[in-house]
Amino acid sequence: MSETKALRITNKVKGLSHLLTINRRKGTLLMIFSALFFFTGIILMSLFIGDERLATNFDAKNLPPSFMNPFGTDWLGRDMFARTMKGLSLSIFIGLIASCASVLVALLLGLTAALMGKVVDSIISWFIDLFLGVPHLVALILISFTLGGGVKGVIIGVAVTHWPSLARVIRAEVMQLRSAEFVLVSRQMGKGPWWIATHHILPHLIPQLLVGFVLLFPHAILHEAAITFLGFGLSPHQPAIGIILSESMKYLATGLWWLAFFPGLCLLIIVRAFDMLGDNLRLLIDPHNAHD
């Protein structure tokens, strides 16, 4: 009697633990959703925070973090939480556009280099070497400055400086795939070059593109913050992370630590969350991990 009862209890525990255990695939999905939730949270927050929260208010200047102002206020009495959220959503926007553009450029040039013959390949390879040889930040500052700064300058600057290493990876991958046996067989099966490119080659490039995109995104955000910090990027009235950080530098010595700490921490968390998102997405779409 007591034995069956014990058995029933163990069965119940087993069922419960089965419900609660998270296998790799579930864990991966959970990570992806929490990262996405985080991003949409920031973007929604910045949409709901009206511009009046950014207004100067000299009655409440230099306040340390409190319930009303979670990130404190600055020397003009502006709410740092509102500024940080606005800045981050601008950063995410710039990062997404710039890294999408970079990935597209890399895909296009990588494919052309690998498929259009030797002359085109050596020209593109020369360009890749040229762009890799110039430090990102220098090229970025020059381009952004020439285009007159602002959001447009930063986006174009990041997009045209970050493609070379990804383009080189894609070129190598396509060259290898081109001579793979399953591609050769496909040609003998009567498939045309366009069909082979979209059905055989592209599925192999998607993980590369995804990883490339994910690695570019934090780069883009950090470079946007960096050139804004240096004064070549966004204009000072825009609530960008780079602006916030560079302005707060002047007040750090006077003890207003929260001006730099919270925005910096948020930037770090975003970059890390995006990294995680990319890693987990890659695991999810790889057939070798389909049953983990």
Next chain:
Amino acid sequence: MPFCDLKLKIFFFRYGKGPWILEDYDLELKSGEVVGLSGPSGIGKSTLARILAGYVLPYKGSVRLQGKDLPRKGFNPVQLVFQHPEKAVNPRWQLEKTLNEGWTPDEELLESLGIEKAWLKRWPNELSGGELQRFCVARALSPATRFLIADEMTTMLDAITQAQLWHAVLERAEKNNMAVLVISHDGPLLERLCHRIIDFTRTNH
């Protein structure tokens, strides 16, 4: 199925600037015959297979199907099956797609090759080499295939699977009046399968 013949005439072949591999070589295959090709490693058997199936062009010489060059577009009537099936299927495709790439194999063929329904939804890394090779064979055995070049097709399979695969292939070859060129190191296998055997060492030089 109409009668077909495939004539190979090679004067020279080499990869890049490497040494000459095949010199002065003739081979003829006729519909309905099963021909064996044996010879030591490195003598150029696989190169010959690749030339026959149109994967590479002879440096000087020709492969003629019914007196014409092999078609450059569309389904190639000369199909080659490789030794390593892992490399010949796309690792990012479910096997159903690989199987139906050139044509849609009938149930009868799948059954005779021992391909199970459940495998169709699997990824290549979930099947063994022998199981994958069945897909590669099925893929190549279209009615449009007039010549099948089997380059060490069953070398890595056990005797029972070998017998099953060859049984299915020869049955289909007879039905479609197809010619089969069996390239192998396995003398007894060739003697069992083939109408005539070419010893590559002797004919080549």
